[in-house]
Every structure is written in C-alpha cells, then in structure tokens.
Amino acid sequence: MTIIPTAAVLLIGDEVLSGRTKDKNLGFIADYLTLLGIDLREARCVADKEDDIVAAVNALRARFTYVFTTGGIGPTHDDITADAIGKAFGVPVTHDPRAVEILLTYFKEIGREPNEARLRMARVPQGATLIENAVSKAPGFRIGNVFVMAGVPKVMNAMMDAIAPSLERGVPMQSRTVTLQGGEGDIAAPLGEIQSRYPDVFIGSYPFEGPSGFATNLVIRSRKPHTLEQAEAEVKAAAASLTQEGKARGWN
Amino acid sequence: MTIIPTAAVLLIGDEVLSGRTKDKNLGFIADYLTLLGIDLREARCVADKEDDIVAAVNALRARFTYVFTTGGIGPTHDDITADAIGKAFGVPVTHDPRAVEILLTYFKEIGREPNEARLRMARVPQGATLIENAVSKAPGFRIGNVFVMAGVPKVMNAMMDAIAPSLERGVPMQSRTVTLQGGEGDIAAPLGEIQSRYPDVFIGSYPFEGPSGFATNLVIRSRKPHTLEQAEAEVKAAAASLTQEGKARGWN
Numbered sequence: 001m002t003i004i005p006t007a008a009v010l011l012i013g014d015e016v017l018s019g020r021t022k023d024k025n026l027g028f029i030a031d032y033l034t035l036l037g038i039d040l041r042e043a044r045c046v047a048d049k050e051d052d053i054v055a056a057v058n059a060l061r062a063r064f065t066y067v068f069t070t071g072g073i074g075p076t077h078d079d080i081t082a083d084a085i086g087k088a089f090g091v092p093v094t095h096d097p098r099a100v101e102i103l104l105t106y107f108k109e110i111g112r113e114p115n116e117a118r119l120r121m122a123r124v125p126q127g128a129t130l131i132e133n134a135v136s137k138a139p140g141f142r143i144g145n146v147f148v149m150a151g152v153p154k155v156m157n158a159m160m161d162a163i164a165p166s167l168e169r170g171v172p173m174q175s176r177t178v179t180l181q182g183g184e185g186d187i188a189a190p191l192g193e194i195q196s197r198y199p200d201v202f203i204g205s206y207p208f209e210g211p212s213g214f215a216t217n218l219v220i221r222s223r224k225p226h227t228l229e230q231a232e233a234e235v236k237a238a239a240a241s242l243t244q245e246g247k248a249r250g251w252n
Numbered sequence: 253m254t255i256i257p258t259a260a261v262l263l264i265g266d267e268v269l270s271g272r273t274k275d276k277n278l279g280f281i282a283d284y285l286t287l288l289g290i291d292l293r294e295a296r297c298v299a300d301k302e303d304d305i306v307a308a309v310n311a312l313r314a315r316f317t318y319v320f321t322t323g324g325i326g327p328t329h330d331d332i333t334a335d336a337i338g339k340a341f342g343v344p345v346t347h348d349p350r351a352v353e354i355l356l357t358y359f360k361e362i363g364r365e366p367n368e369a370r371l372r373m374a375r376v377p378q379g380a381t382l383i384e385n386a387v388s389k390a391p392g393f394r395i396g397n398v399f400v401m402a403g404v405p406k407v408m409n410a411m412m413d414a415i416a417p418s419l420e421r422g423v424p425m426q427s428r429t430v431t432l433q434g435g436e437g438d439i440a441a442p443l444g445e446i447q448s449r450y451p452d453v454f455i456g457s458y459p460f461e462g463p464s465g466f467a468t469n470l471v472i473r474s475r476k477p478h479t480l481e482q483a484e485a486e487v488k489a490a491a492a493s494l495t496q497e498g499k500a501r502g503w504n
Contacts, residue, residue, distance in 0.1 A: 014456055017292045018425070019282030020471060021458070023275075026297070030271030040269045042304070043297040045278070048456075052294070075437040075504050076457035077444035110501040117440030118504060136503035152459060152503065173270070185327040188369030192329035204266055204300075205328040206273070207404060219272060249362040251388035251404065252327050252370060 004170035004223075005038045005065040010056050011045040012071035012081055013151055024153050025070045032160050037170030037223075038066065048072055053084035061088075061146050066167065068160075071151030073140060075117040081148060082141075086125035089143055096124045099139050106137040132162040142166075173202075175221040176232045180239040183207065184216040185252045190238040191218065194231060200224055201231040207251050214251055256422035256475075257290045257317040262308050263297040264323035264333055265403055276405050277322045284412050289422030289475075290318065300324055305336035313340075313398050318419065320412075323403030325392065327369040333400060334393075338377035341395055348376045351391050358389040384414040394418075425454075427473040428484045432491040435459065436468040437504045442490040443470065446483060452476055453483040459503050466503055 009029050015021035026043050033040045041064060046052040053072075060067045072081030086093035099122035107114040121138040124130070131140035131147065135158045140149040142163070149159040180187055184205045195203045201222040208215060218235050222228035261281050267273035278295050285292045293316060298304040305324075312319045324333030338345035351374035359366040373390040376382070383392035383399065387410045392401040394415070401411040432439055436457045447455045453474040460467060470487050474480035 011295075014454060014473075015458060015471070016278070017282055017295065018427070018473065019279055019284075019286050019292075020427070022279040026268070027271055027274040030269055032271075034271050040271075041299060043263075043269065045295040047293060074457065074459065076440045077447050078456050106502070112435060112437065112502060115437060115441070117444075118435075118437035120440075121504065138504060154461070155503065175270070175272070183364060185364065185367060185370035188328045188372075189367070192369075195329050202266060204330050205326065206267060207326065209406070219267070221266075221270065250358070250364060251407065252373065252390060 005168045006063075007033055007038050007040050007066040007068060008060040008064045009040065009043040010053075010060060010067060010069040011043070011151075012048065012053055012069055013045075014047045014078070016045050017047055025151070025156055028153065028157060029068055029070075029160065032164070034173060036164065036167060037172040038167065039170070039173075048078050048080055050080055050084045050087065053081065054088045057085060057088040057146060061144060065145060067146045069146065069148050070156050073121065073138070073148060073150055075120050079120070082123050082125065085143060085146065085148055089125055089127070091126040091143075093123050093125050095119065095122045096128070096130065096141075099124065099130055102130075102137055102139060131159050134158040134162070171223040173221050173223055174225060174228055175219055176228060178218040178220070178232065178235050178239050180216040180218055180242065181212070182216065182242050183214060183250065183252050186242050187216070187218070187238055191235065194234045194238065198222075198227060198231045200227050203231070203235065209251075214249070257420045258315075259285055259290050259292050259318040259320060260312040260316045261292065261295040262305075262312060262319060262321040263295070263403075264300065264305055264321055265297075266299045266330070268297050269299055277403070277408055280405065280409060281320055281322075281412065284416070286425060288416065288419060289424040290419065291422070291425075300330050300332055302332055302336045302339065305333065306340045309337060309340040309398060313396060317397060319398045321398065321400050322408050325373065325390070325400060325402055327372050331372070334375050334377065337395060337398065337400055341377055341379075343378040343395075345375050345377050347371065347374045348380070348382065348393075351376065351382055354382075354389055354391060383411050386410040386414070423475040425473050425475055426477060426480055427471055428480060430470040430472070430484065430487050430491050432468040432470060432494065433464070434468065434494050435466060435502065435504050438494050439468070439470070439490055443487065446486045446490065450474075450479060450483045452479050455483070455487065461503075466501070
C-alpha cells in the first residue's frame with residue numbers, strides 16, 4: 001500500500017481574522033497539494049501572536065507529514081513568524097549568511113537601502129534551510145517538516161514552486177463531478193447507498209443556485225481510476241433517474 | 253474595563269481542503285464579527301470526519317466566547333456535523349419537532365418530497381435551539397456557545413443575521429489605512445517605534461503591487477477613537493517623510 005503524505009496549512013496574520021484581507025492562500029495550496037497527491041487534512045488561521053503561532057505549529061507538525069505556513073516574514077514589527085517558529089522548535093533565530101547575501105545583492109540591484117529592518121528578513125531558526133523566492137528574493141525557510149512562506153499570494157505561489165520538487169508525493173486524488181438538476185434530498189438515499197459500497201471513493205454533495213435554478217454538484221473522488229469510473233457511472237445513473245421531475249424549486 | 257467577546261470559526265468540509273471550493277465564509281464572518289466588536293481569534297478547517305470535528309469543536313469552545321461552524325448540515329451521507337457536535341457535547345441527536353414542522357411546511361409549499369434524508373436536516377443535539385434560515389428554511393442550531401450553520405454562503409449569511417441579535421457585543425475595533433508609496437522596509441523602524449508607544453493600537457504593514465508600482469498599506473486599528481487618531485497622525489507623518497524617494501522598485 002502506498003503511503004499518502006498528509007499536510008496542514010497555517011495562515012498567520014491579524015488581517016485575515018479582522019476580515020480586512022480575504023484569504024486566497026488556502027485555496028491555492030489546497031489545489032497544489034491535490035495535484036501532488038498530498039492529503040491536506042486541516043487548516044488553521046491564527047493572529048500575529050507568538051503563543052498562538054507556537055501552539056498551532058507544534059500541534060500540527062506532530063500530526064502531519066508537512067505543515068505549510070503563510071505570512072509574517074516581512075521586515076516590520078508585526079512580522080514575528082521566524083521567531084515564533086524558532087520558539088516552537090526550541091532553537092535560536094539568527095541571520096543566515098546566504099540569505100543576507102541574497103538580500104544585499106537584490107537591494108543593490110533595485111536601489112533599496114539595506115537597513116536593519118530589511119535584513120531581519122534574513123533571520124531564520126537554527127537548522128533551517130532557505131526556500132527560494134523568485135519574485136522578491138527575501139527567502140522563506142524550511143525547518144523539520146514545516147515550510148514557512150510569505151503571505152503575499154504572488155510570492156507564496158513562487159515559493160510553492162520552489163518547494164514542490166522536494167516533497168514526497170502520493171497518488172493524486174482524481175475527481176469527477178455529476179451535476180443533478182434537482183435537490184440533493186432526492187438523491188440522498190441512493191447516493192449514500194453507493195458510498196457504502198465504495199469505501200475507497202469519497203462522494204460529496206454540494207447544492208448550488210445556478211442560472212437555470214437550483215442544482216446539486218455530486219463530486220466523486222478516488223485515487224483508483226477504475227473504481228472512480230465505476231462509482232461515477234452509478235452516480236450518473238442515479239442522477240439520470242431523477243432528472244425527469246422538472247426544475248427544482250429550492251435548496252436541498 | 254469592557255470585556256470583549258472572543259470567537260473562533262470552524263469550516264467543516266472536504267471540499268475546502270481539496271481545493272474544489274474556495275472558501276468565502278471565513279471572510280464574511282470575520283467582517284461581521286468585527287462590526288459587532290467580537291474578536292475573531294482563530295479559524296480552523298477540517299474534513300467531514302467525525303473525530304476531527306469533535307476534537308476541533310471541543311478545543312475551540314473551551315477557549316473562546318463563541319464558536320461558529322459552517323458546513324455539513326444537509327440531507328446527504330456526507331453531512332455529519334450534527335452528529336459530531338452531539339458527540340462533542342456528549343448528548344444524543346434527535347429530530348426537533350419544530351424543525352420537522354418548519355421543513356414539512358416548506359416542502360409542501362415548494363413541492364418537495366419530505367423523505368427521510370430531507371428530514372435528517374431537522375436533527376439537532378439535545379438541548380440545542382434552532383437558528384432561523386430565511387433562505388432555505390432548514391435550520392441551523394445553537395448548543396452552548398457553538399453556532400452551527402450551513403456551508404452555502406447565501407444560507408450562512410442569513411443565519412448570521414438571525415444569530416446577531418443574540419450575541420454579546422464589544423466595542424468595535426476601528427481601523428484606518430495609510431498607503432505608503434514605497435517599501436515597508438523604509439518605514440519599519442519608525443513604525444515599530446510608534447507601535448511601542450501605543451499598546452492599545454494594532455499596527456500592521458501589508459505590501460502590495462498596485463497600478464502605480466509597489467506600495468504598502470499601513471493599517472492602524474484600535475477600539476479607542478482618540479488614540480487611533482493620534483497613532484494615525486503619527487503614521488501619516490512618518491509615511492509623508494518617506495514618499496520623496498520616488499517609485500518603489502520591489503516588495504518590502
């Protein structure tokens with residue numbers, strides 16, 4: 001049996017919890033990990049508070065193959081992620097010589113003053129390795145099974161590209177969607193029955209209000225292509241037997 | 253001293269962790285709670301797995317004034333939230349007579365078959381009270397300090413409106429944004445200095461790439477209007493003294 005790597009995402013930042021920033025990082029990482037065959041099992045979001053970050057990192061890194069964090073690695077006073085991760089691992093945080101070099105070269109190139117605040121972005125916990133940042137150079141870092149990335153989506157996306165080759169991959173989950181022009185309550189019984197006969201398949205039911213009224217997306221997911229096809233055929237048949245009823249007039 | 257209620261959000265559903273659904277519920281609830289003066293301190297997302305839901309609900313309800321969950325209360329086999337919440341509270345889950353009545357009336361009105369699956373949506377943990385659903389009738393419920401809502405954004409939004417009058421409110425956090433046409437590294441030192449003199453103010457720094465190049469939003473938040481104004485004036489002055497340098501050529 002293939003072992004499927006597992007993962008958690010930790011979004012760090014007051015701006016998500018205050019509502020000011022609408023997070024897009026979770027969805028991006030979720031899609032990315034699905035393509036790599038890594039099971040994203042949990043996500044958390046905490047504020048820029050050291051104790052909260054430490055507690056979340058330690059809870060998650062003990063349970064999953066990988067933890068991916070975003071946010072809090074810039075040059076300002078509210079960027080406390082590196083120190084919090086250092087504390088979580090019980091190691092000091094110091095300037096990484098290679099990160100300093102990367103930053104100095106970059107600042108010279110773009111005419112930025114390499115001040116103390118900017119060079120804080122070269123600080124990493126002892127034992128960490130750098131994550132390349134193709135967009136704005138200031139690196140992320142990996143320590144143990146924890147990958148620490150920027151919060152700016154464009155930068156984080158580039159860091160995921162840098163990380164990807166080093167990750168163990170599993171068999172990617174494949175998915176099929178069958179759209180039922182009707183309420184999920186009509187198909188609930190046959191759907192549950194199909195689910196019970198396919199333990200390797202995950203069937204989800206997601207009602208929505210579309211241009212032609214209420215409908216339901218039935219999502220079938222599996223790592224076994226043949227089983228997926230069989231289950232999909234059964235869901236399709238169950239859905240087809242229901243679509244004679246006319247337009248659905250409500251959710252569920 | 254006024255006590256500020258705290259809160260956590262728990263998103264329940266495989267579809268968010270697989271990347272298929274890009275969550276919008278966290279941002280909506282975050283904005284809503286900010287307006288009510290309730291501090292959202294943490295958010296989590298777990299899959300449709302009973303043990304994971306139970307663990308998250310019990311961890312969060314012990315730590316915060318309120319917990320708001322979304323997802324998993326429909327009629328299909330993957331809707332296991334009510335049972336998981338019942339287990340978290342150690343109480344049985346049964347059909348609520350008023351919920352059954354609401355559903356039967358609604359199904360009659362829209363011509364839906366009131367089958368066993370649909371009536372599962374009337375099941376709530378013992379001791380729970382119903383949350384009105386102005387959109388699709390199937391209610392959410394409250395048990396203890398946990399509010400259990402639908403995952404469909406339109407329905408969840410209506411449930412927040414139904415819940416809001418029953419929530420304790422705090423003094424709302426107000427915020428001001430000062431946009432610096434430059435890198436956050438230039439203002440990091442004075443910004444940190446201002447922050448250290450205003451312990452009741454939360455200052456965040458968020459770089460972005462705008463139409464006229466790189467810039468930084470400096471967000472100043474406080475529950476004390478006068479203090480907020482003072483801090484804002486200082487941040488504005490610090491930003492103004494830096495904007496002579498010309499267009500920023502990079503992040504941070």
